[in-house]
Amino acid sequence: MTPWISDRKQLAMDNLNGLRDALNETRDITKKRLDYLEWEDYFMATAFLAAKRSKDPVTQVGACIVNEDKIIVGVGYNGMPKGCHDDEFPWNKKTEVDNDNKHLYVCHAELNAIINKNSMNLKNCTMYVVLFPCNECAKAIIQSGIKKVIYMSDKKASKIKTVASKRMFEAAGISYQQFIPRSKKILIDFDEINN
Numbered sequence: 001m002t003p004w005i006s007d008r009k010q011l012a013m014d015n016l017n018g019l020r021d022a023l024n025e026t027r028d029i030t031k032k033r034l035d036y037l038e039w040e041d042y043f044m045a046t047a048f049l050a051a052k053r054s055k056d057p058v059t060q061v062g063a064c065i066v067n068e069d070k071i072i073v074g075v076g077y078n079g080m081p082k083g084c085h086d087d088e089f090p091w092n093k094k095t096e097v098d099n100d101n102k103h104l105y106v107c108h109a110e111l112n113a114i115i116n117k118n119s120m121n122l123k124n125c126t127m128y129v130v131l132f133p134c135n136e137c138a139k140a141i142i143q144s145g146i147k148k149v150i151y152m153s154d155k156k157a158s159k160i161k162t163v164a165s166k167r168m169f170e171a172a173g174i175s176y177q178q179f180i181p182r183s184k185k186i187l188i189d190f191d192e193i194n195n
């Protein structure tokens with residue numbers, strides 16, 4: 001690293017530590033913390049954290065299913081099915097060879113979250129998902145009993161699959177709503193517990 005870059009990095013770290021110390025000094029440890037994660041941010045962040053497990057080089061999706069008691073009952077991300085090694089199956093989508101396309105193989109985040117469920121059923125559950133579900137996932141969501149979908153990105157809104165998903169959700173009485181986060185970023189600092 002060039003010396004001035006490392007100096008700037010050190011300066012930024014010192015500033016950050018200074019800020020944290022200042023915050024700790026002003027924090028009243030006899031009162032309830034106010035900067036805790038809201039439930040909704042917690043569930044969406046769980047979906048985003050799951051997405052970090054994805055090996056897809058273009059789009060990483062994560063999904064988190066929550067029951068009526070605010071208990072997480074399923075988490076998933078997009079990845080190759082069991083037994084289909086992600087070093088052997090293709091991650092490419094623009095290919096001359098028809099069967100060398102990831103879309104033929106990848107198991108979608110929503111489906112994985114549904115399959116990974118650790119409760120009897122998903123009746124009246126809510127799914128938090130990074131990207132609006134495709135039509136195949138919409139079918140699985142509807143059939144599973146999930147009643148609400150909270151999504152972050154609708155960047156594929158004009159695609160026919162997304163249009164079909166919305167049509168099915170509306171017909172099946174599944175509500176969907178775009179997520180508005182309380183804060184744009186959530187930082188996880190593994191060192192925090194030592195301070």
Ligand SMILES: O=c1ccn([C@H]2C[C@H](O)[C@@H](COP(=O)(O)O)O2)c(=O)[nH]1
Binds near residue numbers: 056061079106131137
């Ligand atoms: O509902 C969905 C839709 C897509 N995915 C996954 C499937 C693929 O791994 C990527 C999409 O790849 P692109 O390169 O953006 O076409 O996202 C999903 O998990 N759930």
Ligand SMILES: [Zn+2]
Binds near residue numbers: 135
């Ligand atoms: Zn899908």
